Amino acid sequence: MANTLFDKVWDSHVVRKVTDGPDVFFIDRHFIHEVTSPVAFLGLESRGNSVVYPARTFATADHNTPTINQHLPVADPLSANQLDALENNAAKHGISHWGLGDKNNGIVHVVGPENGITLPGATIVCGDSHTSTHGAFGAIAFGIGTSEVEMVLSTQCIMQPKPKKMRINVTGKLGIGVTPKDVALYIIAKQTTSGATGYFVEYAGDVFEDMSMEGRMTVCNLSIEMGARGGMIAPDSKTFEYLKGRAQTPKGADWDKAMNYWETLYTDQGAEFDAEFNYEASDIEPMITYGTNPGMGMGVTKSIPNAESLEGGVDTYRKSLGYMSFSEGDSMVGKEIDFVFLGSCTNGRIEDFRAFCSIVEGRQKADNVTAWLVPGSHKVVDQIKEEGLDTVITDAGFVLREPGCSACLAMNDDKIPSGKLSVSTSNRNFEGRQGPGSRTLLASPLVAAASAVSGVVTDPRTLLTA
Amino acid sequence: MAYDKFQVLTSSAYPLPTENVDTDQIIPARFLKATERVDFDINFFRDWRYNQDGTPKVDFPLNKEIYAGSKILVGGRNFGSGSSREHAAWSVYDFGLRCVISSAFADIFKGNCLNVGVLPVQVSPEFADTLFAAIMADPTTEIKVDLPNQTVTLLATGEFESFEINSYKKENMLNGFDDIDYLKNIENEISAFAEKRPF
Numbered sequence: 236m237a238n239t240l241f242d243k244v245w246d247s248h249v250v251r252k253v254t255d256g257p258d259v260f261f262i263d264r265h266f267i268h269e270v271t272s273p274v275a276f277l278g279l280e281s282r283g284n285s286v287v288y289p290a291r292t293f294a295t296a297d298h299n300t301p302t303i304n305q306h307l308p309v310a311d312p313l314s315a316n317q318l319d320a321l322e323n324n325a326a327k328h329g330i331s332h333w334g335l336g337d338k339n340n341g342i343v344h345v346v347g348p349e350n351g352i353t354l355p356g357a358t359i360v361c362g363d364s365h366t367s368t369h370g371a372f373g374a375i376a377f378g379i380g381t382s383e384v385e386m387v388l389s390t391q392c393i394m395q396p397k398p399k400k401m402r403i404n405v406t407g408k409l410g411i412g413v414t415p416k417d418v419a420l421y422i423i424a425k426q427t428t429s430g431a432t433g434y435f436v437e438y439a440g441d442v443f444e445d446m447s448m449e450g451r452m453t454v455c456n457l458s459i460e461m462g463a464r465g466g467m468i469a470p471d472s473k474t475f476e477y478l479k480g481r482a483q484t485p486k487g488a489d490w491d492k493a494m495n496y497w498e499t500l501y502t503d504q505g506a507e508f509d510a511e512f513n514y515e516a517s518d519i520e521p522m523i524t525y526g527t528n529p530g531m532g533m534g535v536t537k538s539i540p541n542a543e544s545l546e547g548g549v550d551t552y553r554k555s556l557g558y559m560s561f562s563e564g565d566s567m568v569g570k571e572i573d574f575v576f577l578g579s580c581t582n583g584r585i586e587d588f589r590a591f592c593s594i595v596e597g598r599q600k601a602d603n604v605t606a607w608l609v610p611g612s613h614k615v616v617d618q619i620k621e622e623g624l625d626t627v628i629t630d631a632g633f634v635l636r637e638p639g640c641s642a643c644l645a646m647n648d649d650k651i652p653s654g655k656l657s658v659s660t661s662n663r664n665f666e667g668r669q670g671p672g673s674r675t676l677l678a679s680p681l682v683a684a685a686s687a688v689s690g691v692v693t694d695p696r697t698l699l700t701a
Numbered sequence: 702m703a704y705d706k707f708q709v710l711t712s713s714a715y716p717l718p719t720e721n722v723d724t725d726q727i728i729p730a731r732f733l734k735a736t737e738r739v740d741f742d743i744n745f746f747r748d749w750r751y752n753q754d755g756t757p758k759v760d761f762p763l764n765k766e767i768y769a770g771s772k773i774l775v776g777g778r779n780f781g782s783g784s785s786r787e788h789a790a791w792s793v794y795d796f797g798l799r800c801v802i803s804s805a806f807a808d809i810f811k812g813n814c815l816n817v818g819v820l821p822v823q824v825s826p827e828f829a830d831t832l833f834a835a836i837m838a839d840p841t842t843e844i845k846v847d848l849p850n851q852t853v854t855l856l857a858t859g860e861f862e863s864f865e866i867n868s869y870k871k872e873n874m875l876n877g878f879d880d881i882d883y884l885k886n887i888e889n890e891i892s893a894f895a896e897k898r899p900f
Contacts, residue, residue, distance in 0.1 A: 256869025380787035
C-alpha cells in the first residue's frame with residue numbers, strides 16, 4: 236500500500252488506538268523551556284509521578300532571557316524565578332539543561348537540530364507551537380500545551396487524534412532576493428491563517444529540494460501560522476550531511492542502522508492526501524505583511540487589498556488595518572519604520588545572518604532605525620564570528636546581541652514601544668506581540684536588511700542589483 | 702490538573718465576533734511568567750479589556766455588566782490561533798467560563814481547552830450568526846449546552862444544533878477525568894513499546 240511520509244512516521248509511533256478517540260502517541264524527543272514547563276512539573280509532583288524517561292527530555296532557557304549582559308543575574312524577578320524553576324526541575328529529575336551562558340544554550344528550535352537531537356522519523360514535541368520547525372528533518376514535530384508536557388514527562392505519550400494530510404508542492408526556481416521566508420509567507424497568504432487547520436503538511440517539489448536545511452527549518456517553522464499542526468519535508472542527502480557527526484546523532488553502526496531506516500522516509504508514488512496545493516516559484520516575490528495575522532501578507536511592491544476583494548469578515552479586516560494605522564490601497568514600500576528585528580526560531584540561523592550581511596555590507600544603518608540582531612544560539616554566534624560577519628555588522632552601525640527568543644514575543648526587555656513600526660524576521664504580527672501597542676511587519680532577513688539601511692520599507696532587489 | 706465535571710450548562714453568553722482571535726490576545730506573553738497555575742483571569746484579554754493606563758475599556762463585551770457571570774463565550778471564526786500556551790485555556794477557565802462556542806477553532810487551543818475542562822463547541826457559521834444576533838437582541842438570552850446529547854440550543858427560540866466530540870473526550874469531560882489517568886493505566890504497554898524504539 237502506498238503511504239505518505241507522514242503516515243510512515245505517525246503509524247510507527249502509535250502505542251494503541253482508542254476507539255472513537257485519539258491515538259496513544261509515543262514521543263521520542265521532548266524539549267522544555269522555562270515558560271510552559273513549571274506547571275507541568277507541579278502537576279507531576281502533586282500526583283506523585285516521576286519522569287519516566289529523563290534522557291528523552293531536553294531543557295533549554297530561551298523565552299524570557301535577556302539578550303544583553305547574560306553574565307549578570309537576571310534582573311526581572313519573575314523571569315529569574317522561571318529560569319530557576321527550569322534549572323531545579325531539570326536537576327531534580329535528571330534532565331539535561333542548557334541554561335543561560337551554557338555554550339549549547341539558545342532558542343529550543345535552533346539548538347535541537349544543531350546538536351543532533353532532532354532526527355528523521357522521530358516524534359518531537361515541545362510546549363511551543365513553533366516546534367513544527369523540526370519537521371525540516373522528516374520528523375513529526377508539533378507544539379503541545381502544558382497538560383501534555385506533564386503527560387510526556389510522566390508517561391512519554393500524549394493522546395492525539397491523527398491529523399488529516401495535506402501536500403503543498405512548490406515547483407520551479409526562486410528569483411533573486413526571494414528566500415524561504417518569502418515562500419512560507421506566500422503559502423500562508425494563499426492558505427490564510429486558518430486554511431490548514433486540522434492538517435499536517437508535507438512540503439514537496441524542487442523549491443524545497445533545492446533549499447538548505449536552514450531554509451527548510453524556516454518553512455516548517457511557519458506551518459502553524461496557517462493553522463497546520465506541523466509541516467515536514469522528506470529527508471535527503473542534505474539532511475543526512477547536516478546531521479552526520481553532530482553531538483547527539485547516532486554514531487558508527489548505529490548511524491548505518493539509522494540510515495537504513497531514514498532512507499525509507501519518503502511519500503510513496505500514488506499515496507493519497509486529503510488536500511493538495513500547487514504553487515509556482517516564479518509567482519513568489521519578496522513578501523511583507525500589512526495586518527495582524529501572518530496570512531495578511533503580499534509581495535512587498537503590492538498595495539494593501541480592499542476589504543471587499545477578500546473572503547472573510549470585513550469588520551475584522553478593518554479592525555486589523557486600524558490597529559496598524561494603514562489604509563486599504565496603501566503601498567508598503569516607502570513606509571517609514573522605527574525598528575528592525577533579525578532573529579527568532581524562524582530566522583535566527585547562520586544563513587539569515589549571512590543574508591542580512593549581504594545587504595548591509597558597505598552600507599550604514601539608517602538613523603531613524605533601532606535594530607536588534609539576535610542570533611538563535613551561541614553556536615550561531617560562534618559561526619558569525621568565524622565568518623567575520625560580526626565585523627560587517629559592526630561596521631554598518633549594528634550591534635550583535637546575545638541569543639534568545641527576544642523581541643519575537645517580548646517576554647524580556649526587548650519590547651517594541653507602543654505605536655512603533657518594526658520590520659521583523661520573526662513569525663507573528665499579532666496585536667501587541669512585540670510589546671503592547673507595537674506594530675509588526677513580517678519579512679525576510681533581506682527585506683529587514685534593506686529596510687534597516689534605508690529607514691523605510693524597501694524591496695531588497697533594488698539593493699541587490701544596484 | 703483536575704477540573705469540575707461538565708454535564709449540562711445553561712447560561713447567558715459573552716459575544717466576541719472578531720475573527721482569528723489569537724492566544725496572544727487571550728493572554729499576552731508578558732503575563733506568562735508564573736510558575737504556578739493561579740489567577741490567570743486577571744490578565745484574560747488584558748489589552749482588549751484595559752487601556753494602557755489600566756482603566757477598563759467599557760465597550761469591550763467582557764467588561765459589560767449585562768453579560769457578567771456568563772459561563773459561555775461565543776467567539777468568531779478561527780478562535781485561539783497562534784501560540785500553544787495553555788495559559789490561554791487556563792485564563793478562560795479562571796474567568797469563570799466553561800464553554801467556548803465558535804464556527805472554527807485552532808487545533809492546539811481546542812486540545813488545551815479539553816484538557817483543562819473548558820468545552821469547545823464547534824457550530825456552523827450560520828448557527829454562530831444566529832447566536833450572535835440573539836445575544837445582540839437580548840444580552841440575557843440563554844444558551845443550553847448539553848454534553849450527554851451533544852446539542853447546543855438557543856432557549857428563546859428552541860433552535861439547536863448538534864456538535865461533535867469523540868466519545869473518549871466526552872467521557873473525560875462528563876467525569877472530570879484527564880489523559881494522565883488513562884495513560885498511567887497502560888504504563889506497561891507504553892514501556893514495552895519504548896523498548897523497541899530505535900532512538
